[in-house]
Structure formats: structure tokens, C-alpha cells
Amino acid sequence: MDLSRGICVAAAVGLGLALGACEGLVDSPGYRLIGLTDKNEIVAFTAEAPGLVRIASISGASDRIVGIDFRLDRELYGLAADGSIYRLDTATGAARRTAAARQAVPAAPQIVDFDPHFDGFRVIDSDGRNIRINVDNGQVYVEGQIAYGPRDRNAGKKPDLSAGAYINAYPGSFATQLFAFDSANGVFVIQDPPETGRLATVGSFGMPAGTRVAAFDVITDIEYEYQGFAVVGSALYRVNLGRGTLTKIGDIGIDAGRKIVDIAVVPKIYPRPPKPGGGYE
DSSP states (O other): OOOSOSEEEEOOSSSOOOGGGGHHHHHOSSOEEEEEETTSEEEEEESSOTTEEEEEEOBSOSSOEEEEEEOTTSOEEEEETTSEEEEEOTTTOBEEEEEEOSSOOOSSOSEEEEETTTTEEEEEOTTOOEEEEOTTTOOEEEOOOOEEOTTSTTTTSOOOEEEEEESOOSTTOOOOOEEEEETTTTEEEEESSGGGOEEEEEEEOSSOTTOOEEEEEEEEOTTSOEEEEEEETTEEEEEOTTTOOEEEEEEOSOOTTOOEEEEEEOOOSOOOOOOTTSOOO
8 A cells, every 4th residue: 555656736725835845745653644525536634734735536436436445455445336345556546446225225325334343335215215235246235224212312303324334443353333423413423333324313413413423433542542533524633532522623635626534544553352251452
């Protein structure tokens, strides 16, 4: 995985960055992210300096890519609108097909994220369809419709999960949950277990209901701490998973003609797997 090539852009967001600072994308000790734009491009940037980006057009795919995430093998995968699945080169944007969904899948999903236990895509759309896709053979599993639990404070309300991500997405993890933003109701939720579609409200994410969280991803660091990042508009935010609240980091260095529709945090050093008895090293 090489992030050292591509088009580098230093956005005028008050950071005083020059094009020569492109090296920071490669050498940054912090968190690196890959964004997906509505122009079928991948955008590399860091959490420390999101205004400095590297853009590469996606090539070789049969349709536009609608969602991305890193698999446990640290390869970036993408789902196309026609149901094709691709491995994506993070430097060049080149797409290599690995499978095609065996039945129709949402052409405009709002969540595409790797389930670390199933090792396949979890896909959720605005109508609450909740499916898994095997990225190696295209098998599709239709699972529980997205809805709030009967005793949840939002029971009976229609959710609109605009972005979601799994925790503990590392080899050997024994427990995972899917966290998501319900932008229609302005709340952060847990979908657990994900296959049921059952939602539990964590709390308000601190913005007016209807504010759209366009993208979200979480990485579990070497200390087993969750590092969450989200995109609202053109800005990158940190996410407090305990509360669901958002803290702005800065604007992502893309022009007004582009929108970020998904993000994936580049895996660094994975935590050690849990011990057989369930404890950690």
C-alpha cells in the first residue's frame, strides 16, 4: 500500500501548507485516512492536517464506487453501484474486481463497512435494508430490517443511518459492535448484534436533527482505545464513541464541487489478539 503517489493539493484553509508538504501524508505518525468522493475518486489525508490531500481517480471499475473499507488484511475494498466488489490501489485508484454480488444490492448504500467476524461487507441503505456480502464469492445474506428496539427512547421513529462503522476490526477480536449515526433523528446508535438490525440509542451527536453525517470510521489502536472519525459537510471530526459527540478537527482540502461520501482509516499496528480466556495482553 503506497500513499506516496498521486495529485497533492494544499487547500487554503488557514494551515499555511505548501505543496512540498505532501510528504507529510506519507510520513505522518498519526492517523491516515482514505476518503471516497462523489466524483469516483479516493482522497488521502491525515487526521492531523486534513487540509492537505492527495486525489486519485478510480479506474477499471464497471460502475461508480459507493463505499469503501479496509479488510483485516489491510487491503482497501470498494463496492460498486452495480454490486461488483473491487480491491482498490490507494495510490493510483486502480480497481481489481474480486467478486460480484449474486443478487441485487442497494445502488446507493449509506453504510459499507467490513464486519470483522464475517470478513465481508455490511451494507445498509436509507430504507433500512441490512445485508452482508461475501467479498470473495458475492454471496448475499439479507438480515434484519433496521429499527429501534421497542423500549428504546426512539422506538417507532424511522431511522436514517447515514454512516456507520465496526469497532474491534482487527485479527482475533472476539467482540464487535456496529456504531452508526441516525442523521434523521440526530442521534448516535449501536446496532448490536448487527444482523438483527436492532438499534439502541447512545445519545445526541450534538447537531440539529437532519444534519447529515456523511462518513464515519473507527480504528482500535494498540492500547485497545477506539479512535473514531466522521465527516460532516467538508469537515473532519473526532467522534467520542461513549457519547457520540463530534469535535471538529478541520476542513478537508477538497473543492466545493466534491463531496466525501465515505472514509476508511488506514490500519497501522493492530492490537494483540485477546487471550483464549477473553483477557487482553
